[in-house]
Amino acid sequence: MELTGAEIIIQSLKAEGVEHVFGYPGGAVLHIYDAFYKQDDVQHILVRHEQGATHAADGYARSTGKPGVVLVTSGPGATNAVTGIATAYMDSIPMVVITGQVPKHLIGNDAFQEVDSVGITRPVVKHNFLIGDVKDIATVFKKAFYVATTGRPGPVVIDIPKDITAAKCEFHYPSEIKMRSYHPTVKGHIGQIKRATELILSAERPMLYTGGGVILSNASEQLTAFTQKLGYPITNTLMGLGAYPASDRQFLGMLGMHGTYEANMGMHHCDVLIAIGARFDDRVTGNLEKFCPHAKIIHIDVDPASISKNVKVDIPIVGEVSQVLDDFLKVLDSGNKEPNVSALEKWWAQIEEWRSQDCLKYDSASELVKPQYVIEQLHEITKGDAFVTSDVGQHQMWAAQYYGFNKPRRWINSGGLGTMGFGLPAAIGVQLAYPDETVVCITGEASIQMCIQELSTCKQYGLPVKIICLNNGYMGMVRQWQEFFYEKRYAMSYFDALPDFVALTESYGHSGIQIANPADVRGALEEALGRKDELVFLDFLTDKTENVYPMIPAGAGLNEMILV
Amino acid sequence: MRHIISILLENESGALSRVAGLFSARAYNIESLSVAPTDDPSLSRMTIVTTGTEEIIEQISKQLNKLIDVVKLIDMTSDVHIERELMLIKVSATDGERDEVKRLVDIFHGHVIDVTDTTYTIEITGNGEKLNAFMEALSSITVLEVVRSGLIGIGRGEKSSLS
DSSP, rough: EEEEHHHHHHHHHHTTTOOOOEEEEGGGGHHHHHHHHOSSSEEEEEEEEEEEEEEOOOOOOOSSSSSSEEOOSHHHHHHHHHHHHHHHHHOOOOOOEEEEEEEEEGGGOOOOOOOOOOHHHGGOOOOEEEEEOGGHHHHHHHHHHHHHHHHSEEEEEEEEHHHHHEEEEEEEOOOOOOTTTOOOSSSHHHHOOOHHHHHHHSSSSEEEEEEEHHHHTTOHHHHHHHHHHHOOEEEGGGGTSSOOTSSSEEEEESTTTTTTTTHHHHHHOOOOEEESSOOOHHHSSSEEEEEETOOEEEEESSSGGTHHHHHHHSEEEESOOHHHHHHHHHHHHHOOOOHHHHHHHHHHHHHHHHTTTTOOOOOOOOOSBOHHHHHHHHHHHHTTEEEEEEOHHHHHHHHHHHHHOOOTTTTTTTOOSSHHHHHHHHHHHHHOOHHHTTEEEEHHHHHHGGSGGGHHHHHHOOOOOOOEEEEOOOHHHHHHHHHHHSSHHHHHTTTTSOOOOOHHHTTTTEEEEOOOSGGGGGHHHHHHHHHHHSSSEEEBOOTTOOOOOOOTTTOOOOOOOBBO | EEEEEEEEEEETTTHHHHHHHHHHTTTOSEEEEEEEEOOSSEEEEEEEEEEEHHHHHHHHHHHHHHHHTTEEEEEEHHHHOOEEEEEEEEEEEEEHHHHHHHHHHHHHEEEEEEEOOSEEEEEEEHHHHHHHHHHEEEEEEEEEEEEEEOOEEEEESSOOOOO
16 A cells, blocks of 8 residues: 555654654644644654754653654754754764655755755764655665664754655565665674773773763663772763762762862873773863873773774774673673782772862851752652753753762753753653653753743643752853853843743743742752642752852863862 | 875765765865766765874774765775876967977876967876976966866775775
8 A cells, every 4th residue: 555755754653663753843744744643653742842842852862762753844943953953963862853844846946944954954963864755765764763773873864855745655664774884883892802801900090981872872780780890980971970870989970070079080090091981072081181191091982983082092992882891791700810909999098088078068058048959959859760851051060960860861961062951851751751750850040941931841741840940040150150260250141030930830830939948948849749740840049159169170180170 | 194085985965065064064174075976876986185193084084984975985095006186277378388388298198188279278197296297397388277186096906995
């Protein structure tokens, strides 16, 4: 039987096991929406802005490991999606984005709602396709999902002209796909793994530095086993939090610009650095010339282009983190060499001395609501087990520093691109994937306003997200930089026309609570988290002058931190 | 250092812009770029001449290899290879100049491929150095227009980049 292009799209999504598509209709995708209307297999989630659709799909993907799927129309639909696509690209999140396009015969004519979507998205996708024939739809979808989810994952855009969604052909979904130009490396080179093992076991001051790649590769278990077998200290990047339990003694916290003293000092003084699924981002390394000056570096990554991109490494291992760590564990088990216990004892004593600085301490006796306190209380009440999304800025750093993630895929934030507006729509994707779990969006009064319209989506689908707004009346991170580096000239970082968030939330059909007193923090959190079926907006009026510490100024080395 | 990177890529619309876009987005240099379909019409051959430190060249190769449309990539620079570039050049050729230009063309094994009362159009192939030397030799002649194809290259011996 012949199907229309639109029906083939639905069938292809079904064949890929897609449960939710996040989207927004428009002229070029109306055939596809009509096909959605006639079936119940794939649920379409209507957002209020295409940026929200991409972030929601992204949140779904980060929390489940399955690809997020987006459907938007041509022109502004596609351009609005670009921020979300770039966000997913920077953090290597598997996503398939379907963009409508004007009919084939109009392409290039500056038609109504026409943009070159393939051209605009090219630098921020792993790959993209413009479909030219209805017969190609099924194969392109198969390729798109394959490319998005394998190797170093990433977003893939499929641009489909409207006439092709109306044309008909027979539907056969390919059961597998071969691409002569795409063969991601899976297994690490065993010789390199053995060489690396030698180096690891010879270390006197070892350090494990692991990132989002561990989570993407579902290698948390292997990482934990590997780390505990060695007894070495471990730090996670912002993207890697939760891959190793934060409550464990070997965990030194996050590293980098707002990392802990012990993690950054450990990095600076280590003699063997084992980098796993991390990409030596500038927010992690600080000044490259001062980075890990004493260390031999081992780097495990699925993407060969990540290796020696910023920092020259001594032993590169290209492969899936999970597989490489499996092999490492086998090599460690089969050998008879052990870590250097006496050197390690000395190293740990040094680390404990750094740790005793207690770099995350803050004024807990303050009469103002301290943002750190809010996060700590949230951690206690949820036992470190909630799904936490965040926006971008100070609140994001406090969440990363104080929540203490014990499980992977629980911490959902825009690390690479730093996209304000990410948190709330991302929480939508997470809550849809886990309807019975606690999903919290930690945000600020500036970030939340960038995608606030998605409160309406939450209402439509009954998503009981808990929004924790750390409202200090400033774009806090901008204000902090202006305080430190621009002699307190607070240019444009102050909001003097903030909405009444409680009233605003209520107007969307939800409820809100404003908290101005530290004594009310715990109660408000407990009450909100107790309302299992409701979205609650907690507007915490926090200390306006609080800064994120420690901080490494741009251009400094990891040992040159500003402590409180 | 100068490198010649030879790429086989899917002969599909957009493939060229993926490569060009990568170079501009990552601030890599392109000295020359030439591209045409191969004997297998589903594949294009692209030859890029680029410059950079060893680290940058390594990144260029890796980033190009990451593009889904790139089927095969060879950095020809370190292997024994032959380079060729085609140059078409239109010069003023009047009176006594005509013999002088013709002589130079012969010395450089070029051809005069179009003639008017006042001009010659010359075709010359060779590596970049030879073409530059020819241009220098023409220094006393008025050059009206120069068109260069960009460099292409092939490995010496029996080995093929397709194998």
